[in-house]
Amino acid sequence: MFDILLTTPWLTGLITLPWYGYILVALALTHVTIVSVTLYLHRYQAHRALELHPVVAHLFRFWLWLTTGMVTREWVAVHRKHHAKCETPEDPHSPQVKGIGTVLWQGAELYQVAAAQSELIAQYSHGTPDDGLERHLYRRHPVLGVSLLLVLQFLLFGFAGLAIWAVQMLWIPFWAAGVINGVGHWGGYRNFETSDASRNIVPWGLLIGGEELHNNHHAFASSARFSNRWWELDLGWGYIRLLKVLGLARVKKLAPRPVLLSKDQVDLDTVRAVVLGRLQVMADYARRVVWPVLRQESRPRLAGRFGLRQARRLLVRDPGLLDARARGRLEQLLACCHSLRTVYQFRQQLQAVWERQVASHEQLRAALQDWCARAEATGIQALEQFARRLRGYGLQPAAA
Numbered sequence: 312m313f314d315i316l317l318t319t320p321w322l323t324g325l326i327t328l329p330w331y332g333y334i335l336v337a338l339a340l341t342h343v344t345i346v347s348v349t350l351y352l353h354r355y356q357a358h359r360a361l362e363l364h365p366v367v368a369h370l371f372r373f374w375l376w377l378t379t380g381m382v383t384r385e386w387v388a389v390h391r392k393h394h395a396k397c398e399t400p401e402d403p404h405s406p407q408v409k410g411i412g413t414v415l416w417q418g419a420e421l422y423q424v425a426a427a428q429s430e431l432i433a434q435y436s437h438g439t440p441d442d443g444l445e446r447h448l449y450r451r452h453p454v455l456g457v458s459l460l461l462v463l464q465f466l467l468f469g470f471a472g473l474a475i476w477a478v479q480m481l482w483i484p485f486w487a488a489g490v491i492n493g494v495g496h497w498g499g500y501r502n503f504e505t506s507d508a509s510r511n512i513v514p515w516g517l518l519i520g521g522e523e524l525h526n527n528h529h530a531f532a533s534s535a536r537f538s539n540r541w542w543e544l545d546l547g548w549g550y551i552r553l554l555k556v557l558g559l560a561r562v563k564k565l566a567p568r569p570v571l572l573s574k575d576q577v578d579l580d581t582v583r584a585v586v587l588g589r590l591q592v593m594a595d596y597a598r599r600v601v602w603p604v605l606r607q608e609s610r611p612r613l614a615g616r617f618g619l620r621q622a623r624r625l626l627v628r629d630p631g632l633l634d635a636r637a638r639g640r641l642e643q644l645l646a647c648c649h650s651l652r653t654v655y656q657f658r659q660q661l662q663a664v665w666e667r668q669v670a671s672h673e674q675l676r677a678a679l680q681d682w683c684a685r686a687e688a689t690g691i692q693a694l695e696q697f698a699r700r701l702r703g704y705g706l707q708p709a710a711a
Contacts, residue, residue, distance in 0.1 A: 324469035349520040349547040360535035376456040385426040388435035397507040418488030495525035503530035521545035531566035572705040584706035
């Protein structure tokens with residue numbers, strides 16, 4: 312009798328699969344949702360890094376209503392405020408403020424609290440859909456979509472469909488609201504020393520579509536591509552390229568990349584390259600100046616007092632992200648080595664060049680030319696070579 316009940320269509324659904332088939336279905340459905348979040352909500356709606364064909368954009372919007380119940384303008388507004396107020400008490404979900412445990416396990420609740428603030432939505436949701444479907448269906452009845460999905464998946468897969476639905480309901484709250492917003496600002500590696508605590512979690516984005524390259528994204532928020540190094544995989548960018556080939560997407564902006572040109576004088580093109588590509592310039596400075604000088608000085612002066620990696624982090628990290636203990640260690644490090652102190656000072660001075668608020672292009676060019684001349688006169692080989700290299704910088708956007 313029990314066996315008969317288990318084989319009835321209303322328990323097993325219209326489609327019967329082996330156990331691994333249900334797992335593959337769950338992974339496929341959640342992957343489509345991840346792609347919808349990263350392409351439609353994040354890169355298209357929040358940052359306008361690309362344009363999507365209206366049919367494709369609406370399919371993403373419908374899928375998110377069906378599988379998550381998220382409202383476009385709420386998600387976009389909360390994310391834009393995160394960028395505007397990052398790592399401050401006004402950040403809706405900063406683990407630096409609220410704690411990693413809170414953001415990781417209660418990220419969805421933090422999102423709901425922020426999305427309920429009407430002033431926040433009004434200030435940061437400009438440009439999001441406001442058509443009849445949005446006003447009368449998607450925005451007014453966000454629970455209807457996931458309820459329909461529950462019924463549909465039960466009819467298709469029976470009780471296995473209920474399990475798949477439960478996985479879908481947990482997928483975005485955990486991976487996006489918890490892992491990306493939490494771990495992405497707490498642990499991982501950094502390609503760029505941004506003023507926030509963003510991190511790249513892992514270089515292979517098979518589960519979360521490239522969103523784990525969070526430090527790269529915070530460095531160049533309006534770029535449609537999140538990967539920066541050759542071994543970083545941005546699966547979302549792969550889908551964008553596919554849509555572009557099909558004529559269904561247009562890339563609007565990518566992170567510019569400084570290139571070396573054949574010139575030995577600082578000109579306005581150099582200034583533009585250094586200012587717009589400043590995070591890449593500073594990353595280049597860390598690789599070509601800070602790291603070689605640190606390794607050269609590590610044996611005679613720093614052995615037993617500082618680990619190389621710890622010392623490097625102290626020398627390149629934004630001072631605003633260092634706590635009192637780290638600042639004390641940095642002062643000790645700079646006090647024990649003249650060449651490192653010089654390299655650190657020149658790094659701060661180079662950063663100050665583009666932080667001038669009212670400087671004209673000619674003033675910036677003169678300041679950069681002066682910096683290069685003084686760097687070449689320090690007698691520190693790595694710094695001299697970098698100054699000569701900097702003179703040849705030009706700017707060329709990455710190929711789409």
